[in-house]
Amino acid sequence: MKSAKPCRVCKAAGSGFLCTTPNEHSEQTELEHYRCAECGSVFVGNEIGGEELGQAYATLNTKAYYEEIASENRKKMLNAIEHLQELIPRSASVLDLGTGNGQFVERLHEAGFTDLSAHEIPGADLSGIEPITQSLFQDFDYASVPSDRFDAVTLLDVVEHVPEPQHLMDACHRVLRPGGVLYFHTPVVTRTDRLMHRAQRLPVLNKIGRAWQRGRTSIFHLENYTPKALSLILARAGFGDVAVRVRNELSWPVSRYVRVYLLEKQRLPGFLTPLLTPLLYPVLATDFFNGNKSIVSARKLAI
Ligand SMILES: [Zn+2]
Numbered sequence: 001m002k003s004a005k006p007c008r009v010c011k012a013a014g015s016g017f018l019c020t021t022p023n024e025h026s027e028q029t030e031l032e033h034y035r036c037a038e039c040g041s042v043f044v045g046n047e048i049g050g051e052e053l054g055q056a057y058a059t060l061n062t063k064a065y066y067e068e069i070a071s072e073n074r075k076k077m078l079n080a081i082e083h084l085q086e087l088i089p090r091s092a093s094v095l096d097l098g099t100g101n102g103q104f105v106e107r108l109h110e111a112g113f114t115d116l117s118a119h120e121i122p123g124a125d126l127s128g129i130e131p132i133t134q135s136l137f138q139d140f141d142y143a144s145v146p147s148d149r150f151d152a153v154t155l156l157d158v159v160e161h162v163p164e165p166q167h168l169m170d171a172c173h174r175v176l177r178p179g180g181v182l183y184f185h186t187p188v189v190t191r192t193d194r195l196m197h198r199a200q201r202l203p204v205l206n207k208i209g210r211a212w213q214r215g216r217t218s219i220f221h222l223e224n225y226t227p228k229a230l231s232l233i234l235a236r237a238g239f240g241d242v243a244v245r246v247r248n249e250l251s252w253p254v255s256r257y258v259r260v261y262l263l264e265k266q267r268l269p270g271f272l273t274p275l276l277t278p279l280l281y282p283v284l285a286t287d288f289f290n291g292n293k294s295i296v297s298a299r300k301l302a303i
Helices: 050-058 062-068 070-087 103-110 127-132 165-175 191-199 205-216 229-236 253-266 271-286
Strands: 017-021 030-035 042-044 093-097 115-120 135-138 151-158 177-187 239-247 292-299
Touching: 017 205, 062 070, 062 103, 070 103, 070 151, 070 177, 070 292, 093 103, 093 165, 103 115, 103 127, 115 127, 151 165, 165 229, 191 205, 191 271, 205 253, 229 239, 229 292, 253 271
Parallel strands: 093 115, 093 151, 115 135, 151 177
Antiparallel strands: 017 030, 030 042, 177 292, 239 292
């Protein structure tokens, strides 16, 4: 049994060890997963610096990745824009933080938002969105982004990638004007996750439990939050009016998860896919068992 670790999210001591999984994307070949006894977040406990993360991302074929999830991603972005329009006018100044290939900025531009800026780590090519943005910022610590500048900061599937979630929330708070809106999507721990945590301690089933965990937390998804954890780090950063909605969101059809994660990784035959898919549908594709995505909004309190 590994020793307890402080929580990567809320910093409470004494998170319980869950399991280890292999990692082929950086120099640490094994990742340790923990669950915080205080906030319930599940996280990778290894020390992982910016350099190692860069090394890991360099092993990914990001173009193929974005193409694969393009249609689900488009739906997600259109939903986000609908939510945003309830919170801010289209004339609001918006910073898309962790913009990736800039797709969300393009969708915002199409939807009529006029004052757009974006942030990404150095090395990313943001030239495609240069003509439709006011400012582009590229650094590791957000220091180049001016304080009290934006009416809204958006982060679509970014918050789970950072080693220091509180540092990110503090930075978002700093760059927003008083009264400004923070809006983000990030994965949260589900009932199915908790069943799998139990499976990880059982003979035979522990293999499935570990395979599941590998798909949930990894060097690319350093933590899965809980609504409690999100509320806590937002409050610590100085945000109020926190709203956390949770729902099921999958990037692939259920049959593909069954084939890739359950059958191929365990070297089981593919013909089991149509048999297992209906059985696993409820634990994978329903809000009740697998409400895996949180949609969060908060406001920087006016002083
Ligand atoms: Zn915690």
